[in-house]
Amino acid sequence: MKINVDIDCTPQEARTFLGLPDVEKMQEAVMAQLQARMMENINSLDPESMMKTWLPAGIQGMEQMQKMFLSQFGMDPTKK
Template sequence: MKITIDIDCTPEEARHFLGLPDVKPMQDAMMREIQERMSANLQAMDPDTMLKTWLPAGIQGVEQFQKMFWTQMATALGQEGRK
């Protein structure tokens, strides 16, 4: 035997029925704080610093790898030209 019960209620009603706390005021306060901090940090940064902060280290590593690669290629081509 299988019994199915469908309950139609809002999330607020479900939280109240199950005795869970309403965390919306705390979430709103935290989001305001995060927004204020981000705005203050963005105003203090120049574009170059922002890009370095936002880009993952992997992308910066790729740039270093490219520089190393081109240096090695230039060195190899320079040595073959001397032969």
Template sequence: MKITVDVECTPEELRTFLGLPDVKPMQQALMTQIQEKMESSLNAVDPETMFKVWLPAGVQGMEQLQKLFWSHFATSSGRPKES
């Protein structure tokens, strides 16, 4: 014998029915703390300093990627690889 029961309720109603805790206030408090920490760290960093730190590595990485593409295209087209 097989019995099927369909229950239509909201997630909050089901959580209450099953006796599970409501974690929404805790999640909201944690998100507020995370947001405050992110805002304080962003305000402490000067945009010019960030660009000076990030840009050289980004440019070097782009040059390496470009060399990789050119070497791949040179070998796949049948032409000899340029150094």
């Protein structure tokens, strides 16, 4: 036997029916705070400072990966 039950309700109605707390106001406040912090960080970064921050780590990571591959193939990574 197969029984299908379709319930048409909004998320708010479902939370109320199941006895879950209404967190909509708290969620709006948290999202507003998150958006404000993100906008502060975005406004404080210009492309030049972002490249200075990201580039050294990227180059160093590439060198480490190259050394790892060379060592796996039995080559000495210090010799070129």
